[in-house]
Amino acid sequence: MKQDFYEILGISKGATAAEIKKAYRKKAIEFHPDKNPGNKEAEEKFKLAAEAYEVLSDSDKKAKYDQYGHAAFEGGQGFGGGHHMNMDDIFSQFGDIFGGAFGGGGFGGFGGGGQRRMKGSNLRIRVKLTLEEIANGVEKKVKVRRKVKAQGVDYRTCPTCHGTGQITKVVNSILGRMQTSTVCTSCGGSGQIIGNKPHGADAHGLEISEETVSIKIPAGVADGMQLKVGGKGNDAPGNGIPGDLLVAIEEVEHDTLKREGENLHYDLYISFPDAVLGTSKEIDTVTGKVRIKLETGIQSGKILRLRGKGIPSLNGYGSGDLLVHVNVWTPRTLNKEQKEFFDRFKEDEHFIPKPEKSDKSFFEKVKDMFS
Template identity: 80%
Template sequence: MKKDFYEILGIDKSASPEQIKKAYRKKAIEYHPDKNPGDKEAEEKFKLAAEAYEVLSDPDKKARYDQYGHAAFDGAGGFGGGGHMNMDDIFSQFGDIFGSAFGGGFGGFSGGFGGGGGQRRMKGSNLRIKVKLTLEEIANGVEKKVKVKRKVQAQGVTYKTCPTCNGSGQVTKVTNTILGRMQTSSPCHTCSGSGQIIDGKPSNADAQGMIMEDETVSIKIPAGVVDGMQLKVAGKGNDAPGGNSVPGDLIVAIEEVEHEKLKREGENLHYDLYISFPEAALGTSKDIDTVNGKVRIKLEEGIQSGKILRLKGKGIPSLNNYGSGDLLVHVNVWTPKTLNKEQKQFFEKMLEDEHFVPKPEKSDKSFFEKVKDMFS
């Protein structure tokens, strides 16, 4: 079971953005690879703190996490608000938060940054797409195949060691001050910290050795997503130049297509059912649209307009796997707007008939009671 993000950072849900940032910086410094060389447990805590901060520092992600927990970012295909972050992601995104605590470098994690600020492992830019989903697809989960135009490294591109930084990815500057000689390091401006520059490239590649390619990406979208939610497909963004680079991510924004008859409210669905006077008086059976096909319901004779019928479990599944919402059928008795002479005469005769005089029972709830029940 995944550990709570607030617990990881040692804060509560009411923490301000500044408190969240301060708590993360404290954890990041405590478990930084430079302070804990070779300590796998510290490395894991360092990654967990970064994952927690990535979500809680983003107002949209934080709101979704507060509502749905880890399920808001779970799903097949590499989705997540964090969870898939590696050291390169962390230093690339959040290095400025704690970098000054380590002499301005990017830390000493092997395989990417090097002790005292070595090569930066470049990460490509993210791509963003919007995927439209019907209520039926949202209710059942779906796999979508989308065509994405990505920047990828061209075949035949070769690299050589950057002559400016000699492959270190960093340039060092020594300044004489009244306090003595001070040494500072910064990413190499020639290679952007990668330690490599292009040695040769094919004619169809751009200055960075990249070409545009179309790729079909399969996206598995879990049931219960909501409009505006963003999912992440790791590694399906643009490539970055350099032999030691990693691709960016594909950010998938969910857009819910409005259903013709069903209206969504969280995990519940609403359906307006219109019936005639005769159907209300005599009772009837009706076919109702659901996200899994039609179901037939029976209306008892004498049913009143405003009656709400609840079909348990016929709504949208919960992202937290807590079951599904309900389908609320709102019964509306349709009043005819035009009547012929014979029909008018019939209703005129019924004006004083005891069977047509309203006699609400205690069990017949008022409009305000029904609204209260809906929100309780």
């Protein structure tokens, strides 16, 4: 079972953004590879702290985590920080957290003599899903145009910053000697410059390539959720690591089913004779059609609950229900014979409304539906 992100950082659920950042910096410095060379346990704790911070420092991801827990970041390549991060991800994304704790913004011996590794830009796409795909989970293959290193390109260490990607200056001030670091203007912070640029490559040695990417989407996702496919964004120049592919979920409206969280709603219209005599009807569900039985004398407004026929929980805690709303259709036009039939029975005791105490009001039905 995965450890709680708040527990990893040693903070409460109500912690502020500043408190989250402070707690992460404390953990990161404690378990940093430079302070714990060769210590696999410390390295693992360092990665876990980074995963926790990646989610809790982002208001949208934090809200999803607070609501769904780790399940909000599972499936396929993962949502946000739910996947197992590597050290390149951590240092490229959260390097500024450490400030000067490890030599003026560098990272000591990690990545080859403190050489900075840049991360490529992210790409964003939108994927449309039907209710059936959302209910059952699906694997989608999409074509993505991304920047990759051109064939034959080579890079060499930037002579200005010597591969660190930063220029460090020490100045004297009234407060004493102060050290500042700025991004190297020669290489743009990558630590490398192009040695050979193939024809068709851009100024960074990259070219456009089309690639088919497979995305595993777990059951229970919702409209507006965002998945992250690691490493399928644009490449970074030199020895940098690729960006990510961010996939926004768009839910396609169903013809007959309406979604409300994990529950689904279905409006079933029946005729007056069917309501009087009882019948069976075939209705849509996300797993196919099912036949339901309607009792004799069923009332308009009756709600039938088909348990477990809704959308699976993203947390894996079962599925929602399918609520069938029965609507008795009253004919708007009648012929002479039909009118005479209803006139004959208008005052019959069987046609006079006699609601029983067990017949719930509309407001009670709504209350039950949400409970």
